[in-house]
Amino acid sequence: MNRDTTHLADGPGMKERVNRVLTPSSGRRLWPGLVTVILTLAIFAGTAPSHGEEGIRVRYTSGALTLDPDDPVWDGVRAYPVRLTVLEAAGPVRGTSVPRESMIHLPEETEFIFNLFEGTPEPRVKALHNGRMMAIMVTYEDGTVDTENSPDSFRDSLALLFPLSLSPHASSPLMGAKGEPVNIWQWRADWQAEVQGLRGLDVRQPLTEGVGLSPVDMVLKARYPGRPSSDATAVEYVAEGFGTLTRQTGQDVRAWGRYGDGRWSVVFLREMASDDPSDARFRPGGKTYLNIAVWDGGRGNVDGRKSISLTWIPVTIDPIPRRGE
Amino acid sequence: MMKEVYNWQIGRRMKYPYEGKRPKRQFAAVFDTNKCIACQTCSVACKTTWTSGRGQEYMYWNNVETKPYGGYPQAWDFRVLEMLPAGGWKDGVYTGKTIFEKAEEQKKKAEGYLPALEEWSYPNIGEDEIYGTVEQGMHIEGLPHPVWFFYLARICNHCTYPGCLASCPRQAIYKRPEDGVVLIDQARCNGYKECIAGCPYKKPMFNATTGRSEKCVACYPKMEQGIQTQCIEQCIGKIRIQGWISPPEKAEEDNPIDYLVHIRKLALPLYPQFGTEPNVYYIPPIHVPAPFLRQMFGPGVEEAVRTYRESVPDDPVLKGLLVMFGSSPEIISRFRVKADVAYGYNGKGKLVARVPTTEPAVVRKHYDSRLDVYRIDIT
Numbered sequence: 243m244n245r246d247t248t249h250l251a252d253g254p255g256m257k258e259r260v261n262r263v264l265t266p267s268s269g270r271r272l273w274p275g276l277v278t279v280i281l282t283l284a285i286f287a288g289t290a291p292s293h294g295e296e297g298i299r300v301r302y303t304s305g306a307l308t309l310d311p312d313d314p315v316w317d318g319v320r321a322y323p324v325r326l327t328v329l330e331a332a333g334p335v336r337g338t339s340v341p342r343e344s345m346i347h348l349p350e351e352t353e354f355i356f357n358l359f360e361g362t363p364e365p366r367v368k369a370l371h372n373g374r375m376m377a378i379m380v381t382y383e384d385g386t387v388d389t390e391n392s393p394d395s396f397r398d399s400l401a402l403l404f405p406l407s408l409s410p411h412a413s414s415p416l417m418g419a420k421g422e423p424v425n426i427w428q429w430r431a432d433w434q435a436e437v438q439g440l441r442g443l444d445v446r447q448p449l450t451e452g453v454g455l456s457p458v459d460m461v462l463k464a465r466y467p468g469r470p471s472s473d474a475t476a477v478e479y480v481a482e483g484f485g486t487l488t489r490q491t492g493q494d495v496r497a498w499g500r501y502g503d504g505r506w507s508v509v510f511l512r513e514m515a516s517d518d519p520s521d522a523r524f525r526p527g528g529k530t531y532l533n534i535a536v537w538d539g540g541r542g543n544v545d546g547r548k549s550i551s552l553t554w555i556p557v558t559i560d561p562i563p564r565r566g567e
Numbered sequence: 568m569m570k571e572v573y574n575w576q577i578g579r580r581m582k583y584p585y586e587g588k589r590p591k592r593q594f595a596a597v598f599d600t601n602k603c604i605a606c607q608t609c610s611v612a613c614k615t616t617w618t619s620g621r622g623q624e625y626m627y628w629n630n631v632e633t634k635p636y637g638g639y640p641q642a643w644d645f646r647v648l649e650m651l652p653a654g655g656w657k658d659g660v661y662t663g664k665t666i667f668e669k670a671e672e673q674k675k676k677a678e679g680y681l682p683a684l685e686e687w688s689y690p691n692i693g694e695d696e697i698y699g700t701v702e703q704g705m706h707i708e709g710l711p712h713p714v715w716f717f718y719l720a721r722i723c724n725h726c727t728y729p730g731c732l733a734s735c736p737r738q739a740i741y742k743r744p745e746d747g748v749v750l751i752d753q754a755r756c757n758g759y760k761e762c763i764a765g766c767p768y769k770k771p772m773f774n775a776t777t778g779r780s781e782k783c784v785a786c787y788p789k790m791e792q793g794i795q796t797q798c799i800e801q802c803i804g805k806i807r808i809q810g811w812i813s814p815p816e817k818a819e820e821d822n823p824i825d826y827l828v829h830i831r832k833l834a835l836p837l838y839p840q841f842g843t844e845p846n847v848y849y850i851p852p853i854h855v856p857a858p859f860l861r862q863m864f865g866p867g868v869e870e871a872v873r874t875y876r877e878s879v880p881d882d883p884v885l886k887g888l889l890v891m892f893g894s895s896p897e898i899i900s901r902f903r904v905k906a907d908v909a910y911g912y913n914g915k916g917k918l919v920a921r922v923p924t925t926e927p928a929v930v931r932k933h934y935d936s937r938l939d940v941y942r943i944d945i946t
Contacts (some may be wrong), residue, residue: 355674391758393625393773394683432778443775446684449621459620466753468778485736487757545736545759 297556298322298532300369300376300524302563307370307377309498311507316379321366324534326549328362330355354416362549363536373562376514376524378402380534381507388539389435390443396539397432400499400508403533404522405554406480415533415554417481425522426479426487429497429508431539433468434475475499476510480520484546492518527561569671572728575815576839576865577661582668583842584676584733593747594725594785595812595824596799597834599850599892601875602806605631605694605718609798609807613722616797617784622776625687628783629798631720635859637693639721640686640769644838647767648862650678654840656866665842666730666767677730677765687772698859710854710876717852720806722798723770723783724837724845725749731782734765746811747846748785756780767841793898793913805893810900812846821901823888823911824848831878831885833871835864850875883907887924895920 299322305315363382370377380400391397404425405412418424435441470477470489476497478490494516499508514524524530531554537543571580572587613629630639638644647666654663669678699714707713725742729749732740739755740762742748751762751771756779762771763780771782786796794800795809810824818829827834827848834848851860853872860868879885887909888902897919899911904924911920931945 391778392684392775393687393760393763394681447625447775449776450624455621456615456619458617459623462620462753463777466777466779468776485738487737545757545761 297558298367298369300371300378300557300559302526302560303370303372305372307372307375307511309496309509309511311379311381311498311500311509315370316368319368319370321368321381322555324365324367324551324555326362326365326534326536327552328357328360329546329548329550330357356552363538365534365536367534367555369557371514371524371526371559373526374513374515375511376559377509377511378532379507379509381505382536383504384501384506384536384538384540385504386538386540387431387501389431389440390539391430391432392443392447396537396542396544397430398506398539399428399430399537399543400506401426401428401535401537402510403427403535405531406520406522408530412531412554414483415531415552416550417484417487420482423480423482423520425520426481427476427495427497427510427512428479429476429499429510431499431506434499436469437473437475478521490518490520492521494518494521524559526559528559530557530559531555532557569667574665574728574842574844576836576844577665577842578659579661581665581728581842582671583728584667587728589727589814590742590744590747592745592811593727593813593846594790594809595828595846595848596722596796596807596809597824597827597848597850597892598720599806599889600717600719600852601850602804602892603631603718603720604804605633605720606803607631607691608801608803609720610690612797612801613783616786618781620774620776622774623772623781625684625690626772626774626781627690628770628772628781629720629722630690631718632690633694633696633716634719634855634863635693635698635716636696637691637719639690639692640682641689641692642686643682643767643769644863646680646682647678647838647841650680651840659866661840661842661865663840665840666765667728667733667842676733677767679730679734679764679767681760681764682769711856712854715852715855717855719837719849720798721768721770721837722796722847723749723785724768724843724847725783725785726846727844728842729766730768730841730843731762731766731771734761735759736761743787746785746787746790748787748790749782750784750787751780751782753777753779753781767838767843768845790898793915794896795898799893800896802893808892809898811898812848821903823891823899823902826884826888826902831874832867833874833885835867835871838863839865883924887922890924891920891922894922 301319303315365380365382368379384398388398406423406425413419413422413424470493476495478493478495479487480490481487495510495512497508497510499506533551533554535548535550537548569582569584570586572583574581609629610627610631617628618626632639651669652664666678670676697714697716701714725748737755737757739752741750758778758780760773763773771780773780799807799809808823812824812828813819815829818825820826834850836845836848851864851868851871853875857869884904887904891909891911895911897913899920900914901912903910907924909922910918913919928946931942933945934941
């Protein structure tokens, strides 16, 4: 098998594919009442952001930044709403909420299926920096707390995505493109529950106690730990398109979520500067873009089944005020 | 976009997400269901070797289930069969849809489902439960039996066209070019469980402590030393033999697997209609009615049963090969039968098994006059 990663954004015929998908003639082939919109990555590459002119402003604060969503430092910080769309996935296996009859009528070239009729959470984003650290808090509705990742269940999760380079454009907002990597920070409710000692799965699937564990198990866990570190609740990736997500060697991001009033509030915290070439860079007075993905475990969200913001959201980082200002 | 590949088990070309490139050689095994007593020695050999860790408690990369009612996970095969439209066989060609062809309708990679945790939790459910009812005073004569069950030992089939590999969105699953073993790259796996849904045999399993999926590795460290897998080597019923299978047009008479599968067509793939070209082959149970066997092993099953019942007793080569099962820890790549003795050779051509077709027997007198005792065991 060719182990090279597949890049959906590239390749000859992409323009043609887009055209074919969107022409009225192919549209007529679709089942009446079809609740999907079929798009390919090429449409989005380099598109202008549509989340308002200003986007998200990262305000300066002189105080310390923490992982606590209830930290008073967030009081009065403006929250920016973000619109999400349900991505039914690229190459799903277990099926989607789209009726089978409709799926049959999709063109063969279909690579992404968005469902515009399915409701999504509406995240609100706050951001702060103190010149050294940057904190981003995302608050969104989720009717169920899903902290179990088991053979038959899926966990809640939230990810932020940043382009590594803004020139000539900010890569693809759908997980980047070949040669145009993106940096992804993912917080996971199951990992946080484990760190908190709240492993709910123990009830359904108890773990063996101490005896009889083979060296194989120790080797496995040592070489391929579930979490990047024993206290990790988030993981940092680099990606160049769907299917290319790769865990970074250096894990610099921390995150913490709190659930209350039917909402998750998750704070991501990272140093603004970084030596890691696959880390997004932030500097006071600078600009970048971000994108959001939300997985609702209770709805079987995992992998490409998630709610995402389709276009880059501009992020403006306040400069550090000069003394006396 | 799906590619066209050739699947000899269904006698035709079919759609598969990747190009059909066969490995240099392909791991294969033959299990004789007629000899299996479900002692689970294979399951335990595998379990203690590979899955005795936390998060692996429920895993049996090797399991033995009683058919028709047993299943690990429960009813895995019937669930998949129900998803495929009823399709028959015509002149050795499958006319229905494979899991890939069925999936293509919905722009998926492989048709499948994700079993619930509870379905994995009773690996020995249905054990020894018969199909049919035993009437008072019932006496069974002849074959097939009106009431029946049989044991089906299962490992990963290391398919030529794996459903798990097709389903993985991260290309974390690969088929080794040197031996055709299908592995999940633990460094790439992100625990999406798509492979579990996409494997019709349900042999990838999710480890909730690592957040990654795992599967049978065909004991590749042993295989690389020329030794058979744990489940095959440790089988006390000697129902199994491991080797290499050639494509049918390159079948070799002195290759044990080729001889059983391609030349004598005595061993058959499990659910060939799924379309993955599985590489564990089964000698079907001769006491089970044909319709059930046809559904499970394809259209060649009646011929295989006939060969086992009628040809084997008078066929020195087949008889020799069948008694050679389990006679060496090493992988037997070549064999020959001469003067009622079967000889097995490893990959380097070294003799590793020598088995007489008929055990030399000495019959002693029932009464020993010297000791003045009667013997119960006289052979």
